[in-house]
Amino acid sequence: MAESAAVEFRIDRRSGVATYLQIVQQTKQALRLGLLEPGDRLPTAREVVEATAINPNTVLKAYRELEREGLVEGRRGLGTFVTRTLGSAAAADDAPLRAELADWARRARAAGLDKDDVSALFTAVLDSTFEGNQER
Structure with missing residues (x-):
């Protein structure tokens, strides 16, 4: 345990x-x-x-x-x-994506965006990618 x-x-x-x-x-x-x-x-x-x-x-x-x-x-x-996980087998392979996202977040911060700005931008992109244009 x-x-x-x-x-x-x-x-x-x-x-x-x-x-x-x-x-x-x-x-x-x-x-x-x-x-x-x-x-x-x-x-x-x-x-x-x-x-x-x-x-x-x-x-x-x-x-x-x-x-x-x-x-x-x-x-x-x-x-x-x-009692159970929500992780997928692919989660173990996400290191390259995590590194790219961390780099992007650092660039966004350096460009003057604050945490709320980044969150709003990221959410908008997620929404359009996963909800609006599923045929891509």
Whole structure:
């Protein structure tokens, strides 16, 4: 059984996204990237509250949602554990793409874009690539 996973939740109170959904989304991202694997323990509600100053019920709501989706399971007295991953076999081969994206992000920052600008641009490109022009 793995120790507590090295996942740290970052809460953006200005994002307009409910806090519990930020935890759900960040957990799913960690699962997709292979940062969390089956058997890993999520941080306890207390650990998340200490790190983020959010309400413990918010953490529990997020963990219940993840459990409902079949991604984690709570074990009384032991914690909440990952039961399955969202990563694909291709995720292990994404190093070249990650490097290109990191380089692009550095260039965008050097060009004066801030994080919100980059996020908006990236989201617009993703949307047009995956939703608007699927026949490409």
